[in-house]
Amino acid sequence: MKPIQGFSPFAMTLAAALTAGCSLQPAYERPDSSVDAAYPTGAAYDRQPGATAPDGGARSSNGKAAIDIGWRDFFIDARLQSVIEIALQNNRDLRVSMLNVEAARAQYQITRAELSPWVDAGASSTRERTPSNLSTGGSTSSTVYSVGANVAWELDLFGRVQSLKDEALAQYLSLAETRKAAEIALISQVAIQYLTMLGEEDQLAVTQATLKNAEESFRITKLSFDNGIATELDLQQSQGILEQASATLEAYSRARAQDENALVMLIGQALPDDLPAGKALSQQNLLTDVPAGLPSELLQRRPDIAAAEQSLLAANAYIGAARAAFFPSISLTGSFGTLSPSTSGLFSGGQGAWSFVPQITVPIFRGGANRANLELAQVQKRIEIARYEKAIQTAFREVADGLAARGTYDRQIQSLQRYETTQMRRLELSNMRYRSGVDDYLSVLQAQTDLFEAQQSLVSAKVARANNLVTLYKSLGGGWSVLLTNLGAPQQASQHLTSS
Incomplete structure (x- = not known):
């Protein structure tokens, strides 16, 4: 080290003046949305329902957008609400996402730290012996003790470190939005699985009623056959309906059990015994009139689109770092402290010493690595543009599909309800005609089969309608307003990181 006498902080002042540097990142422009300015229109979209439900009851969103409606307001079933809370606490995929x-936040903080000087404190002891043939005074030995601080700083004149910091921040925000999307997706998955399980319970009830009727019909037919009134064909046909209903009952029992297993996996634990009482499928009364808004509003509502744009911003920032690699890099290292031949003299007056080592590195030949890295960064940006556009197109398609379904399910269910009524009356008339000897037993069996299928179709349509309302609510960006997590929205997290 050189003595501190006469040291001027000129170099450090110059370095501070140069740290503002410049940025070689391309100016970011948001790509076009690449979708229509409005959702499709036509027969499937013209009759969007209001605050009504085929099964009765009405709850209105009062014009609120989906993003402003918390899942507790969308779902009124206390049992479902409890199941969703458990899933948000225990789901393993969500835990990995968090x-x-x-990890991304820690990586951002690591990258940001490279913009600041690094200061280390150190102490050392050096003992040296000089041979007599190399020293005028004969063989000598010396010991030097040092205590001081070391400083290292890269002057980011061309914005390489700043670009890497911007890239890390964008990647963090992208993952934060992805995590947000994962929570919304989990809520919808739990709700859909729960509603599907309720649908299986309704199917079980329909099948059990059909089986009971089939058993009674078989008993009467068997009695008639034993008394020589009914034919063996009537008996076999009646038993066929009975066996068909029995097989269907087992299938729905299996589906109900498997639906519960899927729900247990989503929530990450067994269903607690103390869950609140739940509502039947017909009592869920989900919001049906959540406004769709405009496709352009999905850019602010959908976290998956926000995540895709943050990934694009990260790729754009990395181009700046790749460009900066073509320019010189300047680093400053220095140290200051005390030197002494003995530990007792380390802090005596006049023992101060310092060193200052500026260094510049100019890339000359690297086998085309820098150019290839820049080309890779530019290609990666184009890939992220395509992914961003695909995310918007996917969101547009999901909302459009949901609107088409919402505009048709109510009328479909109403038609199926009327169809079920006709088949019930048909079965009554077929029984009357058979007992009067007008028709054979085949007409009764066909009426039973058609009624059973009509009831199954009605339950399936009700489940599909409820699941579509949940999916549409999610597709419009709903579900984030009420969550049980500690980390705030990505924008809040960004402000926290940049200010800390």
Whole structure:
């Protein structure tokens, strides 16, 4: 080290003046949405329902957008609400997503730290012996003790480190939005699985009623056959309906059990015994009149689109770092402290010493690595543009599909309800005609089969309608307003990171 006498902080002042540097990142422009300015119109879209439900009851969203409607307001079933709370606490995929966000935040903080000087404190002891043939005074030995601080700083004149910091921040925000999307998706998955399970219970009830009727019909037919009134064909046909209903009952029992297993996996634990009482499928009364808004509003509502744009911003920032690699890099290292031949003299007056080592590195030949890295960064940006556009197109398609379904399910269910009524009356008339000897037993069996299929179709349509309302609510960006997580929205997280 050189003595501190006469040291001027000129170099450090110059370095501070140069740290503002410049950025070689391309100016970011949001790509076009690449979708229509309005959702499709036509027969499937013209009759969007209001606050009505085929099964009665009405709850209105009062014009609120989906993003402003918390899942507790959308779902009124206390049992379903409890199941969703458990899933948000225990789901393993969501836990991995949250940990990925924490890892990205730590990586951003690591990258940001490279913009600041690094200061280390150190102490050392050096003992040296000089041979007599190399020293005028004969063989000598010396010991030097040092205590001081070391400083290292890269002057980011061309914005390489700043670009890497911007890239890390965008990647963090992308993962934060992805985590947000994962929570919304989990809520919808739990709700759909729960509603599907309720649908299986309704199918079981329909099948059990059909089986009971089939058993009674078989008993009467068997009695008639034993008394020589009914034919063996009547008996076999009656038993066929009975066996068909029995097989269907087993299938729905299996589906109900498997639906519960899927729900247990989603929530990450067994269903607690103390869950609140639930509502039947017909009592869920989901909001049906959530406004769709405009496709352009999906850019602010959908976290998956926000995540795709943050990934695009990260790729754009990395181009700046790739460009900066073509320019010189300047680093400053220095140290200051005390030197002494003995530990007792380390802090005596006049023992101060310092060193200052500026260094510049100019890339000359690297086998085309820098150019290839820049080309890779530019291609990666084009890939992220395509992914961003695909995310918008996917969101548009999901909402359009949901609107088409919402505009048709109510009328479909109403038609199926009327069809069920006709088949019930048909069965009554077929029984009357058979007992009067007008028709054979085949007409009764066909009426039973058609009624059973009509009831099954009605339950399936009700389940599909409820699931579509949940999916549409999610597709419009709903579900984030009420969550049980500690990390705030990505924008809040960004402000926290940049200010800390």
